[in-house]
Amino acid sequence: MASIPLLVDFDPGIDDAIALSYLAAHPEVEIAGLIATGGNVEVGLVHRNALVLAELLGIDAPIARGAERPLVQEPMYADDTHGPSGIGHAKLPEPILAGDPRSGAQLWVDLARARPGELVALVLGPHTNLALALEIEPELPRLLKRLHIMGGAINHRGNTGPTSEWNIAVDPEAAQRVLVAFTGAPQRPVLGSLEATEAVRFTQDTLDRFVALVETTGHPVAQILVDALRFYFEFHEADGFGWMAHVHDPLVTAHAVTGDFAATRPLAVDVELAGTLTRGQTVGDELGRWGREPNVEVLTDVRAAEFIGHLLETLQNGLVRTGRRG
Ligand code: RIB
Ligand code: CA
DSSP, X not given: OOOEEEEEEEOOOHHHHHHHHHHHHOXXXXXXXXXXXXXXXXXXXXXXXXXXXXXXXXXXXXXEEOOSSOSSSOOOOOHHHHOTTSSTTOOOOOOSSOOEEEEHHHHHHHHHHHXXXXXXXXXXXXXXXXXXXXXXXXXXXXXXXXXXXXXXXXXXXXXXXXXXXXXXXXXXXXXHHHHHHTTTOSSOOEEEOHHHHTTOEEOHHHHHHHHHHHHHHOOHHHHHHHHHHHHHHHHHHHTTSOSOEEOOHHHHHHHHHHSXXXXXEEEOEEEOSSOTTTTTXXXXXTTOTTOOOOOEEEEESOOHHHHHHHHHHHHHHHHHHHTOOO
Protein backbone atom coordinates (compact mmCIF):
# COMPACT_ATOMS: atom_id res chain seq x y z
CA MET A 1 0.00 0.00 0.00
CA ALA A 2 1.65 3.27 -1.12
CA SER A 3 2.01 5.62 1.81
CA ILE A 4 3.84 8.62 0.30
CA PRO A 5 1.89 10.62 -2.33
CA LEU A 6 4.31 12.70 -4.41
CA LEU A 7 3.92 15.50 -6.96
CA VAL A 8 6.99 15.82 -9.17
CA ASP A 9 7.91 18.92 -11.20
CA PHE A 10 11.00 18.10 -13.27
CA ASP A 11 12.89 18.54 -16.55
CA PRO A 12 13.94 15.04 -17.80
CA GLY A 13 16.81 15.13 -18.17
CA ILE A 14 19.09 12.22 -17.39
CA ASP A 15 19.20 12.47 -13.60
CA ASP A 16 15.49 13.32 -13.56
CA ALA A 17 14.86 10.06 -15.43
CA ILE A 18 16.80 8.11 -12.80
CA ALA A 19 14.83 9.88 -10.06
CA LEU A 20 11.49 9.03 -11.71
CA SER A 21 12.55 5.39 -12.15
CA TYR A 22 13.44 5.25 -8.47
CA LEU A 23 10.02 6.64 -7.52
CA ALA A 24 8.24 4.16 -9.77
CA ALA A 25 10.28 1.32 -8.29
CA HIS A 26 9.81 2.34 -4.64
CA PRO A 27 7.04 0.24 -3.04
CA GLU A 28 5.77 3.02 -0.75
CA VAL A 29 5.50 5.82 -3.32
CA GLU A 30 2.34 6.96 -5.07
CA ILE A 31 3.00 9.40 -7.91
CA ALA A 32 0.04 11.80 -7.82
CA GLY A 33 1.12 13.88 -10.80
CA LEU A 34 4.02 15.00 -12.98
CA ILE A 35 4.74 18.48 -14.33
CA ALA A 36 7.15 18.89 -17.24
CA THR A 37 9.15 22.12 -16.93
CA GLY A 38 11.39 23.46 -19.67
CA GLY A 39 14.99 23.29 -18.54
CA ASN A 40 17.48 20.65 -19.62
CA VAL A 41 15.68 20.69 -22.96
CA GLU A 42 12.65 22.64 -24.23
CA VAL A 43 9.31 21.97 -22.57
CA GLY A 44 7.81 19.96 -25.45
CA LEU A 45 10.71 17.48 -25.30
CA VAL A 46 10.63 17.39 -21.50
CA HIS A 47 6.89 16.60 -21.65
CA ARG A 48 7.48 13.90 -24.25
CA ASN A 49 10.22 12.33 -22.14
CA ALA A 50 8.01 12.43 -19.07
CA LEU A 51 5.14 10.75 -20.94
CA VAL A 52 7.28 7.97 -22.40
CA LEU A 53 9.15 7.25 -19.19
CA ALA A 54 5.88 7.17 -17.22
CA GLU A 55 4.34 4.75 -19.71
CA LEU A 56 7.36 2.45 -19.66
CA LEU A 57 7.44 2.60 -15.85
CA GLY A 58 3.73 1.88 -15.51
CA ILE A 59 3.02 5.25 -13.83
CA ASP A 60 -0.67 6.11 -13.97
CA ALA A 61 -0.88 9.84 -13.13
CA PRO A 62 -1.72 13.15 -14.83
CA ILE A 63 1.29 14.55 -16.71
CA ALA A 64 1.00 18.23 -17.61
CA ARG A 65 3.10 20.38 -19.91
CA GLY A 66 4.54 23.46 -18.25
CA ALA A 67 5.02 27.03 -19.45
CA GLU A 68 6.82 27.72 -22.73
CA ARG A 69 9.51 29.90 -21.11
CA PRO A 70 10.88 31.27 -17.81
CA LEU A 71 9.08 34.16 -16.08
CA VAL A 72 11.53 36.85 -17.22
CA GLN A 73 14.79 35.45 -18.59
CA GLU A 74 15.24 34.17 -22.13
CA PRO A 75 15.10 30.35 -22.25
CA MET A 76 18.38 28.41 -22.09
CA TYR A 77 18.84 24.66 -22.47
CA ALA A 78 21.49 22.05 -21.62
CA ASP A 79 21.65 19.92 -24.77
CA ASP A 80 25.39 19.52 -24.19
CA THR A 81 24.77 17.95 -20.78
CA HIS A 82 21.67 15.86 -21.40
CA GLY A 83 21.76 15.44 -25.19
CA PRO A 84 19.47 16.90 -27.86
CA SER A 85 16.66 14.56 -26.78
CA GLY A 86 17.28 15.23 -23.08
CA ILE A 87 17.95 11.55 -22.34
CA GLY A 88 21.49 11.21 -23.63
CA HIS A 89 22.10 8.38 -26.08
CA ALA A 90 18.86 6.60 -25.16
CA LYS A 91 16.36 5.91 -27.94
CA LEU A 92 12.85 6.39 -26.56
CA PRO A 93 9.67 5.22 -28.32
CA GLU A 94 6.98 7.78 -29.10
CA PRO A 95 4.52 8.33 -26.23
CA ILE A 96 1.12 6.66 -26.62
CA LEU A 97 -0.85 9.10 -24.42
CA ALA A 98 -1.11 12.88 -24.91
CA GLY A 99 -0.86 13.89 -21.29
CA ASP A 100 -3.14 16.01 -19.12
CA PRO A 101 -4.76 19.00 -20.89
CA ARG A 102 -4.21 21.33 -17.92
CA SER A 103 -1.23 23.66 -17.63
CA GLY A 104 1.54 22.61 -15.28
CA ALA A 105 0.59 25.41 -12.92
CA GLN A 106 -3.07 24.37 -12.86
CA LEU A 107 -2.16 20.74 -12.17
CA TRP A 108 -0.04 21.85 -9.19
CA VAL A 109 -3.03 23.73 -7.79
CA ASP A 110 -5.70 21.11 -8.52
CA LEU A 111 -3.69 18.26 -6.97
CA ALA A 112 -2.82 20.27 -3.86
CA ARG A 113 -6.41 21.47 -3.35
CA ALA A 114 -7.75 17.93 -3.84
CA ARG A 115 -5.46 16.46 -1.15
CA PRO A 116 -4.80 19.26 1.37
CA GLY A 117 -1.83 18.57 3.65
CA GLU A 118 -1.04 15.22 1.98
CA LEU A 119 1.25 15.79 -0.99
CA VAL A 120 5.04 15.83 -0.77
CA ALA A 121 6.23 17.98 -3.69
CA LEU A 122 9.54 17.54 -5.49
CA VAL A 123 11.02 20.22 -7.79
CA LEU A 124 13.93 18.79 -9.77
CA GLY A 125 14.08 21.46 -12.48
CA PRO A 126 13.49 25.22 -12.80
CA HIS A 127 10.76 26.74 -10.60
CA THR A 128 8.75 28.37 -13.39
CA ASN A 129 5.56 26.34 -13.01
CA LEU A 130 5.55 26.34 -9.23
CA ALA A 131 5.87 30.13 -9.30
CA LEU A 132 2.94 30.34 -11.74
CA ALA A 133 0.95 27.96 -9.52
CA LEU A 134 1.54 30.28 -6.55
CA GLU A 135 -0.06 33.12 -8.57
CA ILE A 136 -3.19 30.97 -8.94
CA GLU A 137 -3.17 29.64 -5.37
CA PRO A 138 -1.09 31.61 -2.81
CA GLU A 139 -2.12 29.05 -0.18
CA LEU A 140 -0.05 26.34 -1.90
CA PRO A 141 2.66 26.32 0.82
CA ARG A 142 -0.03 25.41 3.35
CA LEU A 143 -1.84 22.96 1.07
CA LEU A 144 1.31 20.89 0.48
CA LYS A 145 2.74 18.65 3.19
CA ARG A 146 6.35 19.50 2.30
CA LEU A 147 8.46 20.79 -0.59
CA HIS A 148 11.82 19.30 -1.61
CA ILE A 149 14.00 21.15 -4.12
CA MET A 150 17.09 20.17 -6.07
CA GLY A 151 18.74 23.52 -6.69
CA GLY A 152 21.20 26.16 -5.73
CA ALA A 153 24.78 26.21 -4.46
CA ILE A 154 25.38 27.62 -0.97
CA ASN A 155 28.89 29.08 -0.63
CA HIS A 156 29.92 26.59 -3.33
CA ARG A 157 30.82 27.11 -6.97
CA GLY A 158 28.00 26.95 -9.44
CA ASN A 159 27.67 24.55 -12.37
CA THR A 160 26.06 27.01 -14.77
CA GLY A 161 27.61 30.42 -13.92
CA PRO A 162 30.54 30.72 -11.53
CA THR A 163 28.07 31.12 -8.64
CA SER A 164 24.79 29.74 -10.04
CA GLU A 165 23.29 26.27 -10.26
CA TRP A 166 21.25 25.26 -13.33
CA ASN A 167 17.71 24.95 -11.92
CA ILE A 168 17.95 28.38 -10.31
CA ALA A 169 19.92 29.98 -13.16
CA VAL A 170 17.27 29.09 -15.76
CA ASP A 171 14.57 31.04 -13.89
CA PRO A 172 15.95 33.05 -10.94
CA GLU A 173 12.78 35.14 -10.53
CA ALA A 174 10.70 31.98 -10.17
CA ALA A 175 13.09 30.49 -7.61
CA GLN A 176 13.09 33.69 -5.59
CA ARG A 177 9.28 33.87 -5.59
CA VAL A 178 9.10 30.25 -4.42
CA LEU A 179 11.52 30.84 -1.54
CA VAL A 180 9.61 33.95 -0.47
CA ALA A 181 6.21 32.23 -0.72
CA PHE A 182 7.35 29.17 1.27
CA THR A 183 8.93 31.27 4.03
CA GLY A 184 6.92 30.40 7.13
CA ALA A 185 5.39 27.27 5.57
CA PRO A 186 4.36 24.60 8.12
CA GLN A 187 7.51 22.65 7.18
CA ARG A 188 10.54 24.46 5.77
CA PRO A 189 11.36 23.36 2.17
CA VAL A 190 14.31 20.98 1.97
CA LEU A 191 16.98 22.34 -0.40
CA GLY A 192 19.38 19.85 -1.99
CA SER A 193 22.04 22.18 -3.37
CA LEU A 194 25.21 21.37 -5.29
CA GLU A 195 27.49 21.07 -2.27
CA ALA A 196 25.28 18.17 -1.17
CA THR A 197 24.34 16.56 -4.49
CA GLU A 198 27.91 16.66 -5.84
CA ALA A 199 28.87 14.33 -3.00
CA VAL A 200 27.15 11.68 -5.16
CA ARG A 201 29.66 10.68 -7.82
CA PHE A 202 28.73 7.91 -10.26
CA THR A 203 31.87 6.04 -11.34
CA GLN A 204 32.44 3.24 -13.83
CA ASP A 205 31.52 0.84 -11.03
CA THR A 206 28.14 2.55 -10.70
CA LEU A 207 27.65 2.39 -14.45
CA ASP A 208 28.50 -1.33 -14.38
CA ARG A 209 25.81 -1.80 -11.71
CA PHE A 210 23.27 -0.09 -13.97
CA VAL A 211 24.33 -2.38 -16.83
CA ALA A 212 23.72 -5.33 -14.52
CA LEU A 213 20.16 -4.04 -13.99
CA VAL A 214 19.51 -4.53 -17.68
CA GLU A 215 20.40 -8.19 -17.37
CA THR A 216 18.75 -8.87 -14.02
CA THR A 217 15.47 -7.01 -14.64
CA GLY A 218 15.06 -7.10 -18.44
CA HIS A 219 13.18 -3.79 -18.02
CA PRO A 220 13.33 -1.42 -21.02
CA VAL A 221 13.98 1.55 -18.74
CA ALA A 222 17.13 -0.10 -17.39
CA GLN A 223 18.70 0.07 -20.86
CA ILE A 224 17.46 3.64 -21.29
CA LEU A 225 19.22 4.68 -18.07
CA VAL A 226 22.47 3.02 -19.18
CA ASP A 227 22.40 4.77 -22.56
CA ALA A 228 21.51 8.05 -20.86
CA LEU A 229 24.31 7.72 -18.29
CA ARG A 230 26.92 7.01 -20.96
CA PHE A 231 26.16 10.44 -22.45
CA TYR A 232 26.29 12.01 -18.97
CA PHE A 233 29.74 10.46 -18.32
CA GLU A 234 30.96 11.71 -21.71
CA PHE A 235 29.77 15.23 -20.85
CA HIS A 236 31.49 15.22 -17.45
CA GLU A 237 34.71 13.94 -18.98
CA ALA A 238 34.59 16.65 -21.65
CA ASP A 239 33.88 19.20 -18.89
CA GLY A 240 37.10 18.27 -17.09
CA PHE A 241 35.70 16.07 -14.30
CA GLY A 242 37.09 12.79 -15.63
CA TRP A 243 35.05 9.66 -16.37
CA MET A 244 32.29 10.13 -13.80
CA ALA A 245 28.92 11.85 -13.36
CA HIS A 246 27.44 14.16 -10.75
CA VAL A 247 23.91 12.82 -10.41
CA HIS A 248 21.82 15.41 -8.57
CA ASP A 249 18.06 14.67 -8.63
CA PRO A 250 17.99 11.08 -7.28
CA LEU A 251 19.63 12.01 -3.96
CA VAL A 252 17.08 14.76 -3.26
CA THR A 253 14.32 12.36 -4.32
CA ALA A 254 15.47 9.49 -2.10
CA HIS A 255 15.81 11.86 0.85
CA ALA A 256 12.28 13.17 0.21
CA VAL A 257 10.95 9.60 0.30
CA THR A 258 13.03 8.14 3.13
CA GLY A 259 14.37 11.09 5.12
CA ASP A 260 17.65 9.17 4.96
CA PHE A 261 21.13 9.52 3.36
CA ALA A 262 21.62 13.15 4.48
CA ALA A 263 20.99 15.47 7.36
CA THR A 264 19.61 19.01 7.13
CA ARG A 265 20.37 22.37 8.70
CA PRO A 266 18.16 25.47 8.81
CA LEU A 267 19.35 28.50 6.83
CA ALA A 268 17.99 31.77 5.50
CA VAL A 269 18.46 31.63 1.72
CA ASP A 270 17.57 34.12 -1.01
CA VAL A 271 18.29 34.45 -4.74
CA GLU A 272 20.43 37.19 -6.31
CA LEU A 273 18.54 38.74 -9.24
CA ALA A 274 20.51 41.90 -10.02
CA GLY A 275 24.15 40.79 -9.78
CA THR A 276 26.04 41.38 -13.01
CA LEU A 277 28.37 38.49 -12.16
CA THR A 278 26.20 36.62 -9.66
CA ARG A 279 22.63 36.64 -11.03
CA GLY A 280 20.96 33.35 -10.06
CA GLN A 281 23.20 32.76 -7.04
CA THR A 282 21.51 31.25 -3.99
CA VAL A 283 22.88 33.26 -1.08
CA GLY A 284 22.88 31.63 2.37
CA ASP A 285 23.05 33.89 5.42
CA GLU A 286 25.30 31.69 7.55
CA LEU A 287 25.89 34.33 10.26
CA GLY A 288 22.34 35.71 10.45
CA ARG A 289 23.34 39.15 9.16
CA TRP A 290 19.92 39.66 7.54
CA GLY A 291 18.07 39.05 10.81
CA ARG A 292 15.68 36.73 8.98
CA GLU A 293 14.31 33.42 10.22
CA PRO A 294 15.68 30.41 8.30
CA ASN A 295 13.37 29.61 5.33
CA VAL A 296 14.92 26.32 4.14
CA GLU A 297 16.51 23.12 5.45
CA VAL A 298 19.72 22.63 3.46
CA LEU A 299 20.90 19.03 2.91
CA THR A 300 24.20 18.23 4.65
CA ASP A 301 26.37 15.22 5.61
CA VAL A 302 25.45 13.17 2.55
CA ARG A 303 26.07 9.42 2.87
CA ALA A 304 26.71 8.90 -0.83
CA ALA A 305 27.78 5.24 -0.92
CA GLU A 306 24.79 4.17 1.16
CA PHE A 307 22.49 6.23 -1.08
CA ILE A 308 23.88 4.67 -4.27
CA GLY A 309 23.42 1.20 -2.82
CA HIS A 310 19.83 2.04 -1.87
CA LEU A 311 19.15 3.48 -5.34
CA LEU A 312 20.39 0.37 -7.16
CA GLU A 313 18.63 -2.01 -4.75
CA THR A 314 15.33 -0.14 -5.10
CA LEU A 315 15.61 -0.17 -8.89
CA GLN A 316 16.53 -3.86 -8.91
CA ASN A 317 13.58 -4.87 -6.74
CA GLY A 318 11.11 -2.39 -8.20
CA LEU A 319 11.76 -2.68 -11.90
CA VAL A 320 11.25 -6.42 -11.66
CA ARG A 321 8.02 -5.83 -9.71
CA THR A 322 6.52 -3.46 -12.30
CA GLY A 323 6.75 -6.40 -14.64
CA ARG A 324 7.50 -4.28 -17.71
CA ARG A 325 9.87 -6.66 -19.43
CA GLY A 326 11.25 -6.69 -22.95
O1 RIB B 1 22.19 21.46 -11.56
C1 RIB B 1 21.66 20.17 -11.64
C2 RIB B 1 20.20 20.21 -11.96
O2 RIB B 1 20.02 20.80 -13.24
C3 RIB B 1 19.57 18.81 -12.08
O3 RIB B 1 18.23 18.88 -11.70
C4 RIB B 1 19.69 18.50 -13.54
O4 RIB B 1 18.68 17.61 -14.01
C5 RIB B 1 19.48 19.86 -14.15
O5 RIB B 1 18.07 20.07 -14.24
CA1 CA C 1 16.51 18.12 -13.26
